[in-house]
Amino acid sequence: MHRRQNVRRALLLVSFLLFPVTFYYLSPYLIIMGAGERTASGSMVVFGVMTLTALVLGRLFCGWVCPAGGLTEALFAVQNRKANNRRNWTRWLVWVPWIAVIILVTLRAGGIQRVDILYQTDHGISLTTASGMGPYIIFYAVLALIFVLSLTAGRRGFCHHTCWMAPFMMIGRGVRNTFRLPAVQLSADTPSCVGCYACTSACPMSLEVQAMVLSQRMENSECILCGTCVDVCPHNVIRYEFGRPRSTNPVRPEKP
Numbered sequence: 001m002h003r004r005q006n007v008r009r010a011l012l013l014v015s016f017l018l019f020p021v022t023f024y025y026l027s028p029y030l031i032i033m034g035a036g037e038r039t040a041s042g043s044m045v046v047f048g049v050m051t052l053t054a055l056v057l058g059r060l061f062c063g064w065v066c067p068a069g070g071l072t073e074a075l076f077a078v079q080n081r082k083a084n085n086r087r088n089w090t091r092w093l094v095w096v097p098w099i100a101v102i103i104l105v106t107l108r109a110g111g112i113q114r115v116d117i118l119y120q121t122d123h124g125i126s127l128t129t130a131s132g133m134g135p136y137i138i139f140y141a142v143l144a145l146i147f148v149l150s151l152t153a154g155r156r157g158f159c160h161h162t163c164w165m166a167p168f169m170m171i172g173r174g175v176r177n178t179f180r181l182p183a184v185q186l187s188a189d190t191p192s193c194v195g196c197y198a199c200t201s202a203c204p205m206s207l208e209v210q211a212m213v214l215s216q217r218m219e220n221s222e223c224i225l226c227g228t229c230v231d232v233c234p235h236n237v238i239r240y241e242f243g244r245p246r247s248t249n250p251v252r253p254e255k256p
């Protein structure tokens with residue numbers, strides 16, 4: 001495997017191993033609990049930062065840092081079937097009501113009056129021996145959900161169907177695309193593509209990457225900028241770049 005992908009997998013694995021420490025900073029529940037106490041919890045801050053950084057970095061967090069992403073990719077060893085990208089709307093069934101609850105609780109509490117990044121943690125650590133059973137049960141329930149969806153709904157099934165964090169980055173990226181701001185993105189040298197499908201086969205988000213290359217539409221809300229397609233392409237067709245969204249101009253592929 002390409003060295004860059006080894007580094008990426010290693011980062012994801014380390015992040016997953018640190019998940020008991022970082023769990024509260026990604027918690028969908030503590031954000032509500034904090035809002036009820038007029039407090040911006042660590043997870044509220046992190047989700048805000050995710051949205052803002054996505055303006056420039058897109059979903060790099062998903063591809064390179066996310067602890068849940070680390071577990072989903074570790075499970076590729078057990079199940080590596082492609083996911084169905086046409087059912088990704090299910091994640092909004094989780095996200096929209098959850099955001100509505102956060103807004104309602106915030107309004108009822110009288111607004112946010114302080115920021116406490118370490119909210120409910122023990123000196124910054126989410127789960128400790130003093131946490132009691134409850135937080136551990138929730139932690140293992142989340143792991144079980146990721147596990148089950150990854151095994152039943154295809155590669156990174158949890159990312160496609162349930163994740164409450166992805167919408168923040170998708171919104172940030174959508175704003176970037178609307179205003180054509182410079183950001184990390186993929187580009188493709190379409191005439192060099194020989195149609196081997198290595199990129200499509202390897203994409204952890206089950207995207208039709210070769211079709212994206214042929215249509216010169218490398219922007220996709222499900223792309224996590226993991227660089228797998230960049231690294232598996234034998235002809236260096238796909239590249240990372242930093243720039244404004246490219247206007248599409250489909251090029252007919254050369255025959256293999």
Ligand code: SF4
Pocket residue numbers: 061062063066067068069158159160163164165166
């Ligand atoms: S979609 Fe969600 S669970 Fe998957 S890598 Fe991104 S933030 Fe993590």
Ligand code: SF4
Pocket residue numbers: 186202203204205206207209222223224225226227228229230
């Ligand atoms: S299109 Fe490429 S960079 Fe995007 S998720 Fe798929 S393999 Fe990763």
Ligand code: SF4
Pocket residue numbers: 192193194195196197198199200209210213232233234235236237238
């Ligand atoms: S891996 Fe490269 S050459 Fe093969 S289909 Fe993808 S872009 Fe084309």
